[in-house]
Amino acid sequence: MMAFSFCAQAAYPEKPIRIVVGFPPGQATDIIARLAAKKLEEGLNQPVIVENKPGAAGIIGTMDVVRAKPDGYTLLVGSSGTLSINPSLYGDLAYDPLKDLSPIAELSEVPLFLAVNANVPVNNAKEFVEMVKADPTKYNYGSAGSGVTSHLAMELLKHDLGLEMDHIPYKGSPAAVTDLVGGRVTAMVDTGPALIPMAQKGHIKILAVLSDKRVPAQPDVPTLKEAGLGDVLATAWVGLAAPKGTPDEVLQTLYQSLQNNWQSEDVDKVLNGLGSLSVLNSPEEFTRYIESEIKKWKVAVELSGAKVN
Template structure:
């Protein structure tokens, strides 16, 4: 009886749960198709978490509606810490500003776990396009308004909004072609069905290095270590241009504190591990350092920033 009463204490119950959790496999939902940067980062993280949680960590792709389908499934899943969402800014910071309505509330329906990685965005063109710089691309777009098409991993993705931002800041008319993920968009870029694309470094790097596409610039404030010869878009004639991708891990909002703490500790250990950091770096990603409430504050600032970008670009999705 005394033991039962003792375990009725919330602190002790949380402690007991933390010691035995997880007792089943953990699922990470990626709200985009396989093959893109989100998927690559998720699978690398899953392997590192498996070692630290002592359970299989499975990656499941649930694509659709710019990441909203997968995010909604996690928001409405059992809040036991066993179903997580690893997402790019779209469903966590952008889509609420871009779509007329989404079926979940990114601020209320998720508990922050970790900022897993930050990733430079690369502007690429098909190798047969007769441009070798951002200035030449902008000039071509101004000569032939509406003739150049840029692909993205879907409406509301960071590579979509990077294109919208370029349209607004460079004063050009280029056509957005949304795909169900970055991988099929890249396939069409390589094949010449679209002329240009912004994509995250882990997926873009092998294509640029292999010569399948031509890298023109990176979208961040500084050059990327993985492609140091590529200038930034800002230094290529579009001053003030800046866009960067990141990937964050969240759980359903009502997940018990003990499970969240365990997840945050496991993520912190994984992201500090030199082996995982090296795998991220090989693909051009940098391991994150924000956990729990710190990541939550980051999400607030990102929602505000991307809200301003969406408003300035005029982009909307029905």
């Protein structure tokens, strides 16, 4: 019986693996999931199929994985929103990221940038802070919606730097960026894909990145620390997880497959095009990271007053 059990475990995977993404095709999380599927296929010699189940801020797709059999054949590619923000934002969230899922590896960090309208008379983040503090009632900022990462990151920034700015939520980043370009909002925080194209056209100015290092997609943009404004860190991220109860041997097989294939030139090329960075840490490291991120974003949710029931 012991020999039979060992052979069964050693045979994993024996059939195609399904990766669920709680967001539509074409979004950053989906693109990263498809990269991960390709690399897992290379390492495991089995088809890996990506299935999009968008809706309710990633909750629908996440619950599909939470309810799945914990055998390694249904996985989740989730985001910082689904795995670290939703627990504080939703009063009746149907899942607990750490009790109902087993983290496998963080795959990518998606840096957030601070940007202003091109006509705002500042050239760096320090000048921006001084301008806002000089007239606290004059300026506002846009976001992709109440409670989303771009909103909560700006709330952390406001809190840590002592800023007062009115929040104008939009239904998604494109609408918010449009009003940033048009001057109807002064500033916003968002990802590279949302902001970099407008900056390249001269419609907005990117002042800083809210991470601990510069980003290859915008190498001339300093971090807030380099701008003399301290360690205000707010980074979106994407990672791989499995249903709770998935055998450790299976989790390690998946992690080792990524470890052998993930950090490569073709992955870096795609991620850099998204303004993202390649990351790969162990299941234990990813678990600790999610724990710390839940605590950080809980503070941001409380500061923002955002709540969904």
